[in-house]
Amino acid sequence: ATSFRASEHQHIRYNPLQDEWVLVSAHRMKRPWQGQVEPPPLTTVPRHDPHNPLCPGATRANGEVNPDYEGTFVFDNDFPALQPDAPSPGPSDHPLFQAEAARGVCKVMCFHPWSDVTLPLMSVPEIRAVVDAWASVTEELGAQYPWVQIFENKGAMMGCSNPHPHCQVWASSFLPDVAQREERCQRAYQNQHGEPLLVEYGRQELLRKERLVLTSEHWLVLVPFWAVWPFQTLLLPRRHVRRLPELTPAERDDLSSIMKKLLTKYDNLFETSFPYSMGWHGAPTGSEAGANCDHWQLHAHYYPPLLRSATVRKFMVGYEMLAQAQRDLTPEQAAERLRALPEVHYHLGQK
């Protein structure tokens, strides 16, 4: 019998954080691509555009004028998916027609006053200001809401409608689906094995090494064993940390530096401003999030869509929507490619 090689032989892998499976069919990279090619990203974004509602001094949809901010700037989303005061749909009359109340707030956080920079092109101290703002907004909204979702959609390919560097924060009165699954999986693992799932996972990846992308004193970046997106990564602290506000100043500095390195590698991969959605997951917050959340380990997920080049993405359609996620290169191959890339941004290298 032929011996198994992950890069040659399709197989399925288990995602223990979300109780899901992914089909890994690395030999599919051999097929020629004749499908849709994405438009190349905007190359010239003006540093300041008075009509861009995210810029310092600009007037937003609700008539408010932005301050002349110099670092980060947080404001309420003018078209929020979650509002603090929606009435409840009332009791459901049938188990197949269940609706529940949803309340919350949506904020936008600008990373920098300039529209023509992105995180990898910002300095480490500038990124550190973003990390601090993430911790503050988690603390502030987490006082009231059980879940505070920080996420960044980067690039038009990811539905991002504004090139100005920014992320969003949606806090909700309910634990969203993905958070519920991570809560359930991490709690079950802790009950069974006596330690947090992602603490053990990080330790194992440091030993096995084949999926590591970057390591630093306090952090690691790896392509998870169960990654779905071609160049998906997981960013983990080495220490057991439950939520962003718990990070020490040294951990925050180190995080800023490893993020800059990761995002530089991402941009260098296809020499493009690399699109992705990313977000932070930490222990639930709010009044009910008491002591019992030691099963949670803080982490960030990066989900980038590109597969073959700056303009050829992975489509999560058909089989993926109706049956199961499927990937076309192994996580180990992706990690190897990311590891090999320089930590100096291709824009700066050319200068």
Add this chain to the structure above:
Amino acid sequence: ATSFRASEHQHIRYNPLQDEWVLVSAHRMKRPWQGQVEPPPLTTVPRHDPHNPLCPGATRANGEVNPDYEGTFVFDNDFPALQPDAPSPGPSDHPLFQAEAARGVCKVMCFHPWSDVTLPLMSVPEIRAVVDAWASVTEELGAQYPWVQIFENKGAMMGCSNPHPHCQVWASSFLPDVAQREERCQRAYQNQHGEPLLVEYGRQELLRKERLVLTSEHWLVLVPFWAVWPFQTLLLPRRHVRRLPELTPAERDDLSSIMKKLLTKYDNLFETSFPYSMGWHGAPTGSEAGANCDHWQLHAHYYPPLLRSATVRKFMVGYEMLAQAQRDLTPEQAAERLRALPEVHYHLGQK
């Protein structure tokens, strides 16, 4: 207190078929769209292109020559994600690193010899031939494999790399993720309520009427209460049917006719060849799929990405990937719009 209106007040809804929630924020449709606009679909596709590997008489990547087929034509995918003979990855050495064997086959099914037609532009008897081919391939591959996933990716926006009308069939040695969830949910419902989840659901929707799109003697099409995609629909038989091959000739004719009507409405919605991924779910097959699958009701899901126009889609990114699915109009609003559309195709009306 303000009284609840689904179209004004955000809320969450439960998907009992997949044990998931969706955030419904219909007021979001008011925000202006400044994000990415998709390229318009190809307008002129040649009826026959000898270099297109799906056309009658064309040579495929493996050197085989297609027959001069006149109806449907099924062949093995030349770049299959699943192959029948992959070796097993062997036992896992850690609960966080679980991999399992995956075996299967991938087929392609052409619907019609012409490249410039789509299902809604085909005649009812031509569509009936597709339905029969779906039933046959389920029977054939289901003899060996526990899951036979029939799916159609339509349109370049859905990663479809060939304009020729076709679908794919991926049969696997494992029950894919989505199938596992539907299995678990339908089994639990049957145990608790004594009848199949989707049989009761269809009956309820026929009574409530507000989410119905089309009904016929044997079938119904509705926007599910928990729909995620803007114009997502569910196609259900009225009778309890477990798998495609069980359909009677009358049910197959009626299915062909209701599919033509649904897909015509879809095309008419934004006067474009409407992109979507669709697929069939029925009871598991294979040697172990014995008598105990009465909790399954056959159904097809349609997942179309368009939201506002032929070129503005819904992006399932950021919050959706990291927290929970979110939709921008209510399922009732979507059903009302689809119901109101003519059943004559806009191409034919113009003639």
